[in-house]
Amino acid sequence: MSSQKHLIAPSILAADFAKLYDDIIMVNESEADLFHIDIMDGVFVPNISFGFPVLQAIAKHALKPLDVHLMIVDPDRYLKTCQELGADIITVHYEACTHLHRTVAAIKELGCKAGVALNPHTPVSLLKDIVQDVDMVCLMSVNPGFGGQQFIERTYQKIKELRALALENNTDLLIEIDGGVGTANAGKLLAAGADVLVAGNFVFSSDNPKQTIVDLKAVDPTIHFA
Numbered sequence: 091m092s093s094q095k096h097l098i099a100p101s102i103l104a105a106d107f108a109k110l111y112d113d114i115i116m117v118n119e120s121e122a123d124l125f126h127i128d129i130m131d132g133v134f135v136p137n138i139s140f141g142f143p144v145l146q147a148i149a150k151h152a153l154k155p156l157d158v159h160l161m162i163v164d165p166d167r168y169l170k171t172c173q174e175l176g177a178d179i180i181t182v183h184y185e186a187c188t189h190l191h192r193t194v195a196a197i198k199e200l201g202c203k204a205g206v207a208l209n210p211h212t213p214v215s216l217l218k219d220i221v222q223d224v225d226m227v228c229l230m231s232v233n234p235g236f237g238g239q240q241f242i243e244r245t246y247q248k249i250k251e252l253r254a255l256a257l258e259n260n261t262d263l264l265i266e267i268d269g270g271v272g273t274a275n276a277g278k279l280l281a282a283g284a285d286v287l288v289a290g291n292f293v294f295s296s297d298n299p300k301q302t303i304v305d306l307k308a309v310d311p312t313i314h315f316a
């Protein structure tokens with residue numbers, strides 16, 4: 091884990107879309123660091139979330155960086171759109187990119203941070219020849235497509251392997267964990283080497299989302315898992 095404090099990225103997928111503005115303001119006023127925005131196409135994943143008009147609407151009010159997670163096939167088609175609409179980080183799936191090196195370069199040429207997401211079955215070792223080029227790796231700790239799923243325990247091992255791979259290659263990157271994250275597993279995730287915790291239902295289904303974000307931000311891996 092890098093020395094800086096971990097980042098919290100509430101996943102807007104779990105917000106109440108009928109009062110999205112209120113939820114955006116809540117995140118703005120909270121201790122959260124990023125907005126995590128899940129875009130799905132019903133092809134790469136068996137669900138459709140929301141598209142670019144919603145990203146645009148979020149960007150209009152969001153005061154924190156936008157972490158856009160593209161769960162779509164052939165994401166190259168929409169990188170420029172994402173950047174124009176205000177994405178700061180664009181994450182594409184390893185499994186959705188035939189020419190991942192080119193895609194990562196294209197994201198960086200747009201001036202955005204480049205993220206690569208791995209499905210739970212995809213080994214970290216496959217990133218060996220791209221790890222130096224990416225700013226963030228998103229380890230899916232559920233199968234992508236839906237919020238509220240159960241965390242996959244194997245993720246801890248993948249975090250350790252990824253941190254080791256980054257060190258071996260003399261590079262630093264953010265390790266983001268997406269799916270089933272809450273205060274019950276946050277300490278162990280951070281102790282394993284995670285930097286960014288995405289949390290959807292754990293935040294938005296709680297009685298006091300702002301306080302829940304404080305709780306996630308306050309998790310100290312050295313206390314829980316020294």
Ligand code: DX5
Binds near residue numbers: 126233288290
């Ligand atoms: C799943 C999405 C996640 C999701 C996480 O496909 O990529 O970002 O919103 O939701 P929770 O935290 O509820 O598992």
Ligand code: ZN
Binds near residue numbers: 268
């Ligand atoms: Zn996501």
